[in-house]
Amino acid sequence: MTERSRTPGDTEALIRALGASGGRVPALARPGPRLALGLAGGAFVSLLVFLAVLGPRPELGSALFEPRVIFKLVVALALGAAAAVAARLLAQPEGYGRLRPLALGVGLLVVAGVAAELAVVPASDWAARAVGTNAVACLVSIPLLALAPLAALLAALKGAAPARPRVAGLAAGLAAGAVGALLYASHCQDDSPLFVALWYGLAVAATGAAGAAAGTRLLRW
Amino acid sequence: MTETDAREAPSDAGEADRDARETHGDPRETRWAALMRAANAGDEASYGRLLREIAPVLRAFARRALARGGRGADADAEDAVQDTLLAIHLKRATWDEARPFGPWMRAVARHKVIDLARRRGRDAARVATATIDDLADILPAPAPDLRAGTDLARHLDALPPRQREAVRAITLDGLSVREAAARLGVGEGAVRVSLHRSLKALARRFADDD
Numbered sequence: 001m002t003e004r005s006r007t008p009g010d011t012e013a014l015i016r017a018l019g020a021s022g023g024r025v026p027a028l029a030r031p032g033p034r035l036a037l038g039l040a041g042g043a044f045v046s047l048l049v050f051l052a053v054l055g056p057r058p059e060l061g062s063a064l065f066e067p068r069v070i071f072k073l074v075v076a077l078a079l080g081a082a083a084a085v086a087a088r089l090l091a092q093p094e095g096y097g098r099l100r101p102l103a104l105g106v107g108l109l110v111v112a113g114v115a116a117e118l119a120v121v122p123a124s125d126w127a128a129r130a131v132g133t134n135a136v137a138c139l140v141s142i143p144l145l146a147l148a149p150l151a152a153l154l155a156a157l158k159g160a161a162p163a164r165p166r167v168a169g170l171a172a173g174l175a176a177g178a179v180g181a182l183l184y185a186s187h188c189q190d191d192s193p194l195f196v197a198l199w200y201g202l203a204v205a206a207t208g209a210a211g212a213a214a215g216t217r218l219l220r221w
Numbered sequence: 222m223t224e225t226d227a228r229e230a231p232s233d234a235g236e237a238d239r240d241a242r243e244t245h246g247d248p249r250e251t252r253w254a255a256l257m258r259a260a261n262a263g264d265e266a267s268y269g270r271l272l273r274e275i276a277p278v279l280r281a282f283a284r285r286a287l288a289r290g291g292r293g294a295d296a297d298a299e300d301a302v303q304d305t306l307l308a309i310h311l312k313r314a315t316w317d318e319a320r321p322f323g324p325w326m327r328a329v330a331r332h333k334v335i336d337l338a339r340r341r342g343r344d345a346a347r348v349a350t351a352t353i354d355d356l357a358d359i360l361p362a363p364a365p366d367l368r369a370g371t372d373l374a375r376h377l378d379a380l381p382p383r384q385r386e387a388v389r390a391i392t393l394d395g396l397s398v399r400e401a402a403a404r405l406g407v408g409e410g411a412v413r414v415s416l417h418r419s420l421k422a423l424a425r426r427f428a429d430d431d
Contacts, residue, residue: 011276013392014303018310019269020391020398021416025261029314092315093328161312163328220428221308221332 031091031160038156039084042149043179050145050183057187068191071113075196076185079106079204080178087153087171095163099171110201113193121192132190135199141187142203143210145180146173150207154214162219169215170208177207247323254322261313265398272306277361279305279330284362286334289351290343297341300427304333307424340428376426380419387415 027033063069082102089097121129132138153172162168181200190199253271260268283301287294308329316325331349338348377385377393383405390401391412398416402409 011299011303011306014306015269015272015276016395017388017392017416017420018272018306019265020401021310021413021420022260022263022265022268023413024263025314031315092317092325093312093332094324095328159314161308161315161329161332163332220336221312 029159031156032088034156034159035084035088035091035153038152039149039175039179042152042176045148045152046145046179046183049148050187054141054184054187057189060186063191066191068117068193069185071193072185072188072191072196072200073182075106075109075113076178076182076200078109080175080182082106083171083175083178087157087168087175090164090168090171091157091160091162093161093163097167097171099167099174102171102174110193110197114197117193126194129190129192130194130198132192132195132199134188134190135195138184138188138190138195138199139203139206141184142177142180142200143207145183146176146207149179150176150211150214154211154218157215157219158221161221162215165219166212166216168219170212172215173208173211174204176211177204180204180207250321250323250326253326254318257313257316257322258318261318272309275309275326276302276306277363281362282327282330283334286331286348286351287338287343290338290345290348297337297343301330301334301337304337304424304427305330307420307427308333311421311424336428376423379426380422384415384419384422387412388419391416 028037057063064073079102082105086097086099086102117129118126150173153176154169157168157172181204185196185200190196253275256267256271256274260271280298280302283298283305284294287297287301309326312329316322335345335349339345377389380388386405387401390396390404391398396404398409398412402412405412
């Protein structure tokens with residue numbers, strides 16, 4: 001057991017220092033605005049990278065009417081929104097915020113899409129659709145496009161006081177992964193929910209895990 | 222339990238009751254909320270008064286929690302009080318003024334007490350269960366006999382000269398920000414910036430020292 005290093009007389013001295021450095025708390029110092037700014041800024045940077053390197057798929061406009069494409073985008077949006085809200089709650093020292101309802105909700109959505117696909121598509125096609133043509137590109141692009149939003153969200157959380165650093169980091173990773181998924185979905189032409197569940201799922205899980213690992217190390221206070 | 226799990230002990234039903242009581246007005250905590258709101262609007266006097274009122278409560282809270290984790294809790298408790306006050310200050314933007322002050326303060330205290338227990342080799346898991354205790358039941362513990370701040374002085378020496386002089390003027394010489402600014406020949410804003418930076422550095426040193 002290490003020895004304590006501070007004396008009680010210091011507490012009064014500390015209070016004097018704290019008292020003198022109080023002052024207005026600006027609105028932008030609060031966790032909500034900081035997280036929102038981080039998410040928006042990071043997403044914007046990723047958008048620029050996306051446009052420079054990948055670009056949208058040909059005839060994105062007409063593709064947007066296809067149910068499978070709509071499904072991809074809706075799942076990514078739902079995940080992103082829910083994870084961002086969770087990250088905001090998890091920024092508090094009181095420890096609000098639960099990820100299980102989020103996981104359940106998004107999971108149900110994905111299961112519904114997969115079930116619909118399995119029902120509509122002949123069994124002989126299932127494997128081909130699941131494997132797709134660009135799995136590697138998906139696995140690489142989504143985490144890369146998630147980098148800027150993840151860094152920005154972690155920076156915002158660093159200024160907050162998350163009760164559970166690892167879970168807060170996980171929420172940030174999932175929100176960032178959803179940004180990457182949303183962007184990549186506008187480029188990718190593998191539309192089957194089977195592909196999305198498998199490869200987008202893996203990619204977002206990876207960014208979530210990266211966020212959790214980063215959170216454990218970085219979000220101490 | 223892993224270290225992070227020790228902090229993740231879930232709320233129990235009793236905590237919901239306590240939060241309900243706090244929303245409807247534990248008078249002590251209602252007063253603290255009003256003081257903190259005033260402080261966040263820039264009222265220095267209210268801030269000082271708040272910190273001096275909560276320090277004894279935090280002290281009793283820390284002693285009770287740390288006692289669960291092994292012997293010699295009183296010594297560590299004072300360090301936990303300082304860690305908590307510093308964290309309350311540095312993280313005050315995370316208190317939602319529409320919500321009760323008590324649960325937020327308790328959450329910050331709990332986090333810092335468990336953290337200190339872990340750093341000092343105490344049984345952090347047992348300390349974590351202890352800190353679910355209700356703040357309202359805790360009688361404030363008066364400060365132990367004050368002695369000269371020798372260890373704070375040691376930390377001060379590690380600061381860059383400009384920050385050191387600003388902090389020394391205010392903490393050890395008891396000057397106000399205006400008086401310190403006059404003595405050092407700088408603006409009040411510069412003094413506040415120095416104070417803020419040195420408090421952040423102090424928080425890091427308190428954690429690294431163990």
